[in-house]
Amino acid sequence: MPPIPTHARVVIIGGGISGCSVAYHLAKLGWTDVVLLERKQLTSGTTWHAAGLIGQLRASQNMTRLAKYSADLYARLEAETGLATGLRQCGSITVALTGERHEEILRQAALARAFGVDANELSPHEVARMYPHLETRDVVGGVHLPRDGQADPGNIALALAKGARRAGASIVEGAKVTRVTTADGRVSGVEWDADHETGHIAADHVVNCGGMWGRDLAAQNNVTLPLHACEHFYIVTENIPDLAQLPVLRVPDECAYYKEDAGKILLGAFEPVAKPWGMNGIPEDFCFDQLPEDFDHFEPILEKAVARMPLLANAGIHTVFNGPESFTPDDRYYLGEAPNLRGYWVAAGYNSIGIVSSGGAGMALAEWMNDGEPPFDLWEVDIRRAQPFQKNRRYLRTRVTETLGLLYADHFPYRQMATARGIRRSPLHEHLKARGAVFGEVAGWERANWFANDGQARAYEYSWKRQNWFDNQRAEHMALRTGVGLLDMTSFGKIRVEGRDALRFLQRLCANDVDVPTGRIVYTPMLNARGGIECDLTVTRLSETAFFLVVPGATLQRDLAWLRRHVGEAFVTVTDLTAAEAVIPVMGPRSRDLLRLVSPDDLSNDAHPFGTAREIEIGMTLVRAHRVTYVGELGWELYVPTDQAAHVFETLLEAGGQVGLTLCGLHAMDSCRIEKAYRHWGHDITDEDHVLEAGLGFAVRTAKGDFIGRDAVLRKREAGLTRRLVQFRLTDPEPLLFHNEPILRDGRIVGHLTSGNYGHALGAAIGLGYVPCKDGETPAAMLASDYAIDVAGRIVPAEASLAPMYDPKSARVHA
The missing domain is CATH 3.30.9.10 (D-Amino Acid Oxidase, subunit A, domain 2)
Known part of the structure; x- marks a missing residue:
């Protein structure tokens, strides 16, 4: 065994194809001080017995980009290293x-x-x-x-290891990492054991490529890495x-x-x-x-x-x-830096697609570590999507009985997990269940997606056509459009930012101006240095030194990490209050009528204009009423202490009979938001999408002073846009859109839809997607083209718009 150094820039734990790929790509980037420690022998965990299938098409553009990179890399490794990879593009x-x-x-x-x-x-x-x-x-x-194929997994890993060594990396077999050491909130190195010798390597970075050992290793440092082995x-x-x-x-x-x-x-x-x-x-x-x-x-x-x-x-x-x-709870692997421990990186949990994934994943992680930001949007596999409770071993072993089989199951839209359910529940859960709610899961939260009618089965019947809840969604959608609907959005992430420097801290992170009077609500993105959208949120000013942030439930851990990473020397605290309050949106043109029946407070435009929050009475308690909307109608989001949520719900429901109140699910909310062209983070906007090209320039205030991403906004304004986010409506009311359908401009594929749903008020399927701009092209010239969407090989003409097709001037929101 070669001598083990005492210092390294990075220590990689695990000598399967994932660890070898990370070592190879870091070394290629000039990280010569790279050490890989393998507990036994290279490839001895899972890599050696993998089937070695190389399928380049994945579920999204960037995952496909990584898989194609892997295939190209494996094709050239033999010439570089002299080791045959067995790659055969047999299709x-x-x-x-x-x-x-x-x-x-x-x-x-x-x-x-x-x-x-x-x-x-x-x-x-x-x-x-x-x-x-x-x-x-x-x-x-x-x-x-035709360009798919197969390869020899073990030889690929050994070729990557040889290439890494040639570029200066050290690879040591027979050395087990027993602990990752830390100091001041970041990693400081690893302790190792080899043939009864022990030692410590001081390191700035550690990469957990431990495969099925990775969860327990990560848990030692309270890092969430939810994975479990299956046969x-x-x-x-x-x-x-x-x-x-x-x-x-x-x-x-x-x-x-x-x-x-x-x-x-x-x-x-x-x-x-x-x-x-x-x-x-x-x-x-x-x-x-x-x-x-x-x-x-x-x-x-x-x-x-x-x-x-x-x-x-x-x-x-x-x-x-x-x-x-x-295997992992959602069938996607984990990549990136742990949100709670600086310098602790992960590349693990490949769900039986590790061979085709590891080449690209190693490249992406190496560039992320080298540049301080991912090379493109990697949210699908970002470690920050993992929820702390998912470390639970009973949860994992229950869930992975299902996720292995999901690789070949029908990938129906809206398909819900069947195992390990019911873990995170709103205080209204049983109330909604008793009234016909059919639940879906996001980040462990049980959320009412739609409501079954009396006598209707309370379950999904999956299809690529209209599913069994399509008419339920239409009724709920139109209730929000023409009457009043009640939703449960307790799953929203809720964050309190407070302290002497809270305003200065948020002004640095937010693209919009949050120096507003107490009670004002500001919609704002948080940007990265490239102008990409890191976070999508509302900020409500509670006092001179306290602010309330609302983020999507799925991105809470990511958003908390982004905030805490930038605290620095600021005198500010960042607190997760998600479990403290329920959120009950009351939406629709009759929402004011309903609230007047249960509250003595003045809810007129003069007393409670759009974009403000204030405490009001409902029933026999107090709630904080935020006048905002994600459905594009008059409405309020009611923030209620969890212990009083049932009382507020019952009070609203009892009065609701007088105004035709309808309980609505998340499917109806999504179909409403897409009619209004409201963006959804993770689909329509990501850290790779420039805020101006996403059409969110109205939420950016460069005049307020410096903030992260300001320079990128100014550069884009000077250079002009290279693409725009466009809303589409199919001219045929029958086909359905979900996401990723190709966009054709004048008969040529120019992009794909980022999200889709059925616009019941607009009478056809609606989609959002980016379309490249020609040099100096005006919006009018862009919209003058002929557009169509490819739906399973059928080319369907579509209308295109840069303004929302539903209520483009937001008159209904401000009613």
Whole structure:
């Protein structure tokens, strides 16, 4: 074993493909003081037994960008290092056995076109021609991605390690990290144990690439890294005579994938109910180990596979394999710096797509560490989306029984998790449940998405067409538009910023001017140095030194981290108050009528104008009423102490009969907001999207003085926009939009939708998406083009607008 240094700029923990990729890319960026410590041998955890499928199309543009980078990297590694990676771009075929799955893969093909990935739609006859061993009598159709392929995972990792060493990194096997040390809120190094020798490496950065060991290691430092190992099964046949090279084949309706390799077939499974493993910790001596065979568990997959590919009936089984892999609660891996510990980085939890992901993930994390900000929007995999409660081991082992199988499940829009539910509940939860609420989950919160009618099943019936709640959503949507609706948005993140320097602190972070009178509400983004949108929030001034921030529930941990990271020497406290208050929005043109029935306070425009908050009486208690809206109508968000929320709800409901009050869910709120072209962070606006190109220049005040991102705003104003966020309405009322559908301008793909829903008041599906601007192009010239949206291969004409199509002057909001 080589000598272990006592100092390093960064220590990487774990020698699988993820750790080797991070080491390789940091070294390529000139970080010569890089040390990777592997507890046993390189690749000995999960990498060595991975199937090595290289599928370049992922669920979003940036995840596809990372996967394509991985494939390109693996293609050139052999020439660079002399180690063969086994990369073979044999293509892949996905077949559909149902109409719903066919719709899904046609939408994936459209997505591929938008992302620049080669994709060809296949008839059943074409599937049979390209994969002659397949039984295709019940195949509805397929999609072929010719640049997909397969590779040797272990050799890729070893090639990355060799490249890292050549660039100056140190890689030490047989050295286990026992603890990450810290000082003053950031990492200070690692303690290690090797052959009964121990030591400490002082380091500025530590990267947890520990795979299935990563959760327990992170927990030592109170870092949330929710992942859990599951058993993953595959078999390898004996050699099959005259078997030609074949594309990778996926039959998701039978939970199976097939890989031809050297005249054999590897058959793998992503079964609907998986087997968690390692509940009591991973054995200390685990290294290149297999788990016990469980043929009974695998047999249903094999039976269908033999019927699907009859040649398997006569092929002997060479290997029955069962090995552990890490899975996460939402089927997405974790990347980035822990929100509560500076210098503690994570790249782990790859959900069985670690080979195709690790090349790009290593690149992105290395650039993030080097530059201090991610190279592009990585929110889908950002470690800051993890919720602290998700460290719970019972929660994880329950949830991952489902997430393994979700890889090949139908990826229906609005699909909800079925396991590990009911953990975070509003104080109104049981009230809403009793009145027909059907719940969805975001960040662990149970939220009423829609309300079932009497006698209607209180469950989702999934489809790519109109789902069973479509008419319920329409009724709730129109209640918000024409009457009055009540929602529960207790899941909002609520943050109090207080102290002598609170105003100066927020003025530095906020793009808008928050130096306003007490009681005023300011909508504002927080920007990064590139002008991208880090946070999307409202700020309410409570007093000279206290402010109340409201953020999306899903981004609370991220937003708290952004705030706390910038406190510095400021005399200010940042407190999470999310659990302290319920939020009851009362929205619609009759919302004032309802509140007048339950409150003696004056709610006129003169007494309570839009954009103000004040304490009012409701029933026999006090609430803070914020006159703001995310649905585009007159309304108030009522902030109520959680212990009094039930009383306020009951009071509103009792009076609501006089004005036709309707309980509304989050699906209706979203369809209303998209009609009004209100942006949604994580879809329409991200840290990669410039605030001016997102159409949010009205919420930026450069004249107030310096703030983060101000220079980028001024530069963009001088240089002009290169793209704009546009609202679209399909001219055909039948098709549905969700997100990622390609946008065509004058017949050519120019982008994709960032979000979509049905606009019940506008009478058709509505989408938002960025469209590039030509040099010096005016908005009028931009809108003069012909626009269309690709919906599963069907080109549907669309109207385009830069102003909201619904109530463009916000007269209804200020009524």
